[in-house]
Amino acid sequence: MILDEIAAKTRERIEKRKQEIAPETIKAQAEKIAEKEKKQGGFTFPFEQALKKNGISFICEVKKASPSKGVIAEDFPYLAIAKEYEAAGASALSVLTEPYYFMGNDTYLKEIANQVQIPVLRKDFTVDEYMIYEAKVLGASAVLLICAILSDEELKRYAKIAQELGLSALVEAHTEEEVQRALNSKARIIGVNNRDLKTFTVDIHTSERLRRQVPQDIVYVSESGIKTPEDIRRLRENGTDAVLIGETFMRSEDKKTALRWLAGEVE
Numbered sequence: 709m710i711l712d713e714i715a716a717k718t719r720e721r722i723e724k725r726k727q728e729i730a731p732e733t734i735k736a737q738a739e740k741i742a743e744k745e746k747k748q749g750g751f752t753f754p755f756e757q758a759l760k761k762n763g764i765s766f767i768c769e770v771k772k773a774s775p776s777k778g779v780i781a782e783d784f785p786y787l788a789i790a791k792e793y794e795a796a797g798a799s800a801l802s803v804l805t806e807p808y809y810f811m812g813n814d815t816y817l818k819e820i821a822n823q824v825q826i827p828v829l830r831k832d833f834t835v836d837e838y839m840i841y842e843a844k845v846l847g848a849s850a851v852l853l854i855c856a857i858l859s860d861e862e863l864k865r866y867a868k869i870a871q872e873l874g875l876s877a878l879v880e881a882h883t884e885e886e887v888q889r890a891l892n893s894k895a896r897i898i899g900v901n902n903r904d905l906k907t908f909t910v911d912i913h914t915s916e917r918l919r920r921q922v923p924q925d926i927v928y929v930s931e932s933g934i935k936t937p938e939d940i941r942r943l944r945e946n947g948t949d950a951v952l953i954g955e956t957f958m959r960s961e962d963k964k965t966a967l968r969w970l971a972g973e974v975e
């Protein structure tokens with residue numbers, strides 16, 4: 709499966725990173741930032757807070773390419789894209805940092821987090837705690853934990869590390885069983901990916917169907933394949949708190965109008 713392939717490649721990438729910056733160094737850097745935040749009044753978990761506001765929240769994704777779609781954006785002015793999303797009313801951003809399959813880069817995250825006021829999710833395939841410390845150092849407010857590539861022990865341990873650094877964890881599931889594992893890990897934000905990563909088929913009924921399994925006090929996110937105002941209307945009526953949208957926005961010339969159109973504010 710592609711996900712296993714990406715996870716294996718990510719493990720290799722992180723082992724190489726550890727030769728450049730030692731795990732103790734990145735951990736110390738992340739903890740120093742977290743300590744400073746604690747002294748300045750404590751953690752606020754801005755990613756979770758941003759998704760809890762009234763109405764459906766938009767997490768807009770900065771993504772150049774993907775395994776299912778190939779190159780989505782030949783021209784990729786990532787900073788301008790991020791700023792356009794923010795001006796359009798995005799609640800949060802998702803920035804791909806995986807380089808081999810999504811043509812992402814840590815630099816994109818670092819520069820974007822530095823230049824926008826809204827919280828940023830590091831969209832990567834977290835397979836090592838090193839990546840959580842890196843995310844903090846890069847300026848992220850949240851990390852992605854995918855149930856399909858993590859054991860129960862890893863899910864719990866990584867969520868705890870994130871929490872201790874003041875980072876939110878978006879715990880991603882695709883099946884009933886994975887939602888249950890996310891709940892067991894005490895996830896505060898659960899995302900259901902509508903894309904089947906074995907076949908790449910997308911069905912937004914997946915997140916509609918699994919909604920009832922997740923208690924109301926946990927933030928519920930629908931991810932992937934969201935393309936029309938009708939999709940948003942159905943998800944909103946179903947009690948979805950936030951949507952994570954990449955391709956639809958990345959292909960749109962005017963992101964503000966695209967967001968307003970999806971939200972049902974303009975025809």
Ligand SMILES: O=C(O)c1ccccc1NCC(=O)[C@H](O)[C@H](O)COP(=O)(O)O
Binds near residue numbers: 769776931933
């Ligand atoms: O999108 C893929 O091809 C893909 C393949 C393997 C693992 C993950 C993949 N996508 C990551 C995502 O979750 C999407 O980038 C995100 O949910 C936005 O989806 P979309 O709105 O359909 O671009």
